[in-house]
Amino acid sequence: MHMTKFIAVLISIVVCAVLPVPLVCSPQSSPVPALPEKVVIDTDIGDDIDDAFAVALALRSPELQILGITTTFGDTTTRGKLLDRFLAEVGRPDIPVGAGVPTPPKSNFSQRRYAESGRFAKPSHPDAAAFLLDQIRRNPGQITLIAIGPLINIGAAIDQDPATFRKLKCVILMGGSIKRGYGDLGFGTSHPPEPEWNILNDIPSAQKLFAAGVPLFVMPLDATQLKLDEVKRAFLFSQGTPITDALTLLYHQWGQETPTLFDPMTIAFLVNPALCPTQPMHIRVDEKGFTRPDPGPPNAPNPSNAQVCLDSNPDAFFRFLLPRLAAH
Secondary structure (H helix, E strand, C coil): CCHHHHHHHHHHHHHHHHCCCCCCCCHHHCCCCCCCEEEEEEECCCCCCHHHHHHHHHHCCCCEEEEEEEECCCCHHHHHHHHHHHHHHCCCCCCCEEECCCCCCCCCCCCHHHHCCCCCCCCCCCEHHHHHHHHHHHCCCCEEEEEECCCHHHHHHHHHCHHHHCCCCEEEEECCCCCCCCCCCCCCCCCCCCCCHHHHCCHHHHHHHHCCCCCEEEECHHHHCCECCHHHHHHHHCCCCHHHHHHHHHHHHHCCCCCECCCHHHHHHHHCHHHCCEEEECEEECCCCCEEECCCCCCCCCCCCEEEECCCCHHHHHHHHHHHHHCC
16 A cells, blocks of 8 residues: 555544544533533423423533523413522523413422522513524524423424424434333333323424424333432432422422432433433324334335334433432
8 A cells, every 4th residue: 555545544544533423412422522512401390390300410411501491381481480590599590591382281380389489580581482493593403402391382493493493403302102101110010102291282293393304312201210219319308409409399399209200311311322222213193192103014114203212221320310410
């Protein structure tokens, strides 16, 4: 081989070995530290407690740059006030909060008192769909949307400007039920798939998302029924940090015993994809809200429209989650 060509080949090998391998929606799996991943979180925080844990995990993940958090479903304005207080209490009042169009209440806003205290509440919040689209225009191809509530804002954004929505880097969704329904933890009594809450409460928007042509990573019930047991709660709530104190207060307002941390898996997956390995599937959202695998006929298979995680390791997940949330 000619010496000049040999040197060029050698340089290319070295460069390939050093540069990070681009992975859709999982930059932190690269061997070289990447710039923080730009994210927008869309949440129905205030009903179940897992949304608060997901936001807390995002705040404790230096791999992420939170461009904003938007509220969806029900009393979106009061959800925005909850986030105003939560973010201020933990030292991040700089993060913008957007509010979606209010919808008729269908859920128990268990943490309403925390939101209605008036502490740190901002006088108004920008429209959620408009905020999301504006952020995409400012950062085309760079934003990961974390969807952990009913998909009302996402459907609105797709309706308003589908071309801009397609410039998302990807969407990570907590939603759906592929092989396991609620209460099926992978052992004991099995429960068949069923319509999952985030999909069921805006089926048309879910159908639009799965057809939007944006890389979609789905964390369904199959992989997200992760129980924060008494031992883990005692460890976490005794840390005395601003984040653990806020989570402790919200947990007690939630008023139940053992949280199921569905939503934090979206954040964990983004930072460490090995925690919820995915496989390509074609998912069809039917008119009842079921998320059914639809591979199509053998001679003309349907192309995948999502990467879906069907199983996760709860021990590995909590070994990732708890030290981050407890860190001083």
